[in-house]
Amino acid sequence: MAGTHDRRQFLQALATLASTAVIPGADLASAASSASALRWPKLTGSPVLDSLHPVIEHSRDVRTHIDKIAEVAGWMAYEELPMPDYQLPFDFNNPDDVDYAGRHWSDSDALFACMKRALDNGTPILDGKFLARITRPQLERIFAGNIEMPMLDEKMRVWRQVGSVLAEKYNGRFHNFVKSCPPRLYDNGAGLIDRMVKEFPRFKDVSPYDGETIKIYKLPQLGLWLAYSALRKSGQFRLEDIDKMTAFADYIVPVALRLLGITSYSTELERAINTYQMIPRDSRWEVEIRAHCIYATALLSEEINNIRPKNQQIIIPQIDARLWTHYHTTSWPHHLTKTIMY
DSSP, rough: OHHHHHHHHHHHHHHHTTTTOOTTTTTTHHHTTTTTOOOOOOOSHHHHHHHTHHHHHSSSSEEEEEHHHHHHHHHHHTTTTOOOOOOSSSOOOOOEEEEEEEEOHHHHHHHHHHHHHHTTTOOHHHHHHHHOOOOOHHHHHOOOSSSOTTTTTHHHHHHHHHHHHHHHSSSTTTHHHTTTTTTOOOTOOOHHHHHHHHHHHHGGOOEEEEEEEEOOHHHHHHHHHHHHHHHHTTTSSTTTTGGHHHHHHHHHHHHHHHHTTSSEHHHHHHHHHTTTOOOOOOOOHHHHHHHHHHHHHHHHHHHHOOOOOOGGGHHHHHHHHHHHHHHOOOOSOBOOOOOOOO
């Protein structure tokens, strides 16, 4: 952890400057009076996008700028924007937190490294029967690093919950769940995501907003996307409606959209983020940040496809991958929310 204190001091100093910084499009009053009219993505059949109307139409602290989307699409359309080619069981980059195989790993890479280490050591972490009975000391050993994994107790409850469902209904294996579903994300309640959010409470990533239920579904979408990206070439995992997938609303993609000027925040929200204040889960601020992330990336994908030839069309997760890859190491502050849903 050498240098962590100095890095934190640097980021805090940066935040002090950032809290007074003026970013093009950051003033919501001017945004509201701009010529940019609300436009909805043409993509249909995504319960996530369909649920966002109340947020996008009535946001108080976050705005998406349609004119800026067109501007960014005008140059991003000419980038490669490849389909990610994830490798199973795990692929690693950017080390610093966990020792494994002669290297150090950090963030999600460290989590994957810990899980790979556990598998190599014979720990049956893919067996729901094991997960349903996992203890905290076992979880501590699996995720041993130079710090204790944050929210370890919450993660233990998640593993037990998911493991119990797998053990009771699918002989302990997630692939049995997948085989029991049609090869679709959504299928009148029977698709993979339809059933994941019903059968596994862990994946029911929804939030209230003005009396409506907003569906975000970050992790169920991301999990299936990782599997699809890794297995699509071999034909081992087919999804007939992969185009219905949205962005995976987390901490980083909203930062990318902010820095590109595609979204802007109210002065109060901007200050809260730049001074590292906690943004509560399910608060209006958090829901608006995540909803506009999904909405803006859907429109950006659409604009890019209007420019690209028919044989180079993209889907929304490719935009998500482009933004996350380029911005996940940025020092610009992102919103802080304590949650198991990201």
